[in-house]
Amino acid sequence: MENKQINFFTPKDFNSVLKPFKKGTVVKIDNLEVREKQNELSIGLYGWYAICPSREVKKNKIHYFSLFDEPLLLYRDExxxxxxxxxxxxxxxxxxxxxxISNGVLTCPYHGAKFTSEGSCQNIDRITCSHIVDNNYDNYAKRIHLSQYKVLEIDGYVFIYFSDKAETNLNKINEETPIADYELANNGFRIADSVSEEVLVDFKCDWSRIIxxxxxxxxxxxxxxDTIPDKDVNKNILVSFNQKIKINKKYIESIYFYKNNPSKEFIRIKYIPPGRILIYKGDPKDSRYLQVLDHIPLGENKARVVVRHYRKFLKNKLLNNLILFKEIQKKIFYKIFDEDYMILKTQTYNHQLGLIKSDEIKLLGEDRIINYFWKWYKKSEERDNPWKHIKKSKELNVYDKIIFKYPPEIKKLELINNLNIIRKTFIRYAAPLILFLLIV
Ligand code: FES
Ligand SMILES: [Fe+2]
Incomplete structure (x- = not known):
C-alpha cells in the first residue's frame, strides 16, 4: 500500500492567504498575481440560476419551486x-x-382569471363579476399583470435571472451578467462530444453549505x-497534489496538479456564482468528463442540487442500456450525496446554533478557496438582501411540501433507483431467459 503524505499548497501563515482579499493589496499565489480590487467577483446573489433541466418543464404542467423562499412557478406558454x-x-x-395551464394560458383557481403569455389578464369580466358596480373594467385590465422573472434555456437547462423583484414588464429587467458565461462551450467543454445523465436531490440544509x-x-x-470510482480517490492510498487558484470577476477556480507530475491535472473545480460549479477531470479541453452542479436556494435550510454528468467514454447507447449504466451511475450519485448529507445537515445545525466560533476552527491552506467563498457570500448577502421573503416559522408549510419534489431523504431516491435496476434487469435478462427455458 502506497502511503505518502498528502501535501496541498500550504502557506506558512494562513493570514498571508487572506491578504489578497484585503483592499488594494497584491500578493503572489502560486506565481499568480492577484489584485483584489481588480479581480474580485462582480456577481452577487442576484443573477442567473439554472433551476432545472428543460425537460422537467412539460407542456400543460406547472412546475412549482421557490428562490430564497419567494414562491415561484414555471410553465410553457402558447x-x-x-x-x-x-x-x-x-x-x-x-x-x-x-x-x-392549458395551451399556455394560466388560470387562477380562485376566481378563474386567465393569463396569456404576456402575463396579462384576458377575462376581466369574469373576475370582476358583472354584478359588481365597476365601470372601470378597461383600466383594471391594464393594471392586472403577472410578475415575472426573465427565463432563458441553454444547454438543456432552464435559467432564470433572479433579481431584486419580479417585474410585470420583462423589458424592465437588465441582467448584469451575460448568460453566455454559463454556457458549457464557453467554459471549454464541448457537450456535443459527450453523453450525460443527471439526478436532482433536495436537501434540508443550508444552500451555501452545499456549495x-x-x-x-x-x-x-x-x-x-470507497464510492468514487477513481483510483486516486481512496482512503488508504494517499496521493499528493499542488493547488493553484484563479480568481477573477466571473469565477473562481481551483486546480489540482499531481505533485509527482506537475503538468498533469487531477481535478479542476470552477465556481461561477451564484449557483454553478463545474468539476472537470483534468484540463477542460482534454477532460474525459464534466460534472455540472447547480445549487438552487429554495429557501432557508432547503436547497436543491441538480447534477449532470457529461462523459466522453462509453457513449454507445445499446451498450449503456445493456449494462444499465445510467442507473448504476445514479446509484453512485445517490451514495455520494448521502455521504455528504450526513456531514452537511449536522454541520448546518452547529452553525445555526452558533456553536462554531472562529477561534475554534483552524483552516488549512487548501481551505482558502472556501474562505474566499464565505467572504463573497457574506458580502453579497449584505448587499443584495435576497432573504426578504423568509418564513418566520421553521416548520415545513404547505408550499414547502409542494416544492420538495425530490425526497429530501436520499434513501428514498436510492430505493426508487434500485427498484428500477431490478425491474430493468428482470425485463432484459431474466424474463427472456425464463421464456427461452419454457419454450425449450
Ligand atoms: S385571486 Fe386569482 S382570480 Fe381572484
Ligand atoms: Fe462530497
Missing part, C-alpha cells in the same frame, strides 16, 4: 417559451397551486473514498 411567474395572482393574491462542500476537495478522499 409559444412553448418558459415563463417564470411569482406565485401570486394579481387579483386577490391567491396561489396558483390548484390552478391549471462550500463542493469546493472542499479534501473531503472526497475520506468521505467518498
Amino acid at each position: 409559444k412553448n417559451s418558459i415563463r417564470c411567474i411569482k406565485n401570486i395572482c394579481p387579483h386577490r393574491g391567491a396561489s396558483f397551486y390548484g390552478g391549471s 462550500e462542500n463542493h469546493l472542499d476537495i479534501l473531503h472526497i478522499f475520506w468521505v467518498h473514498g
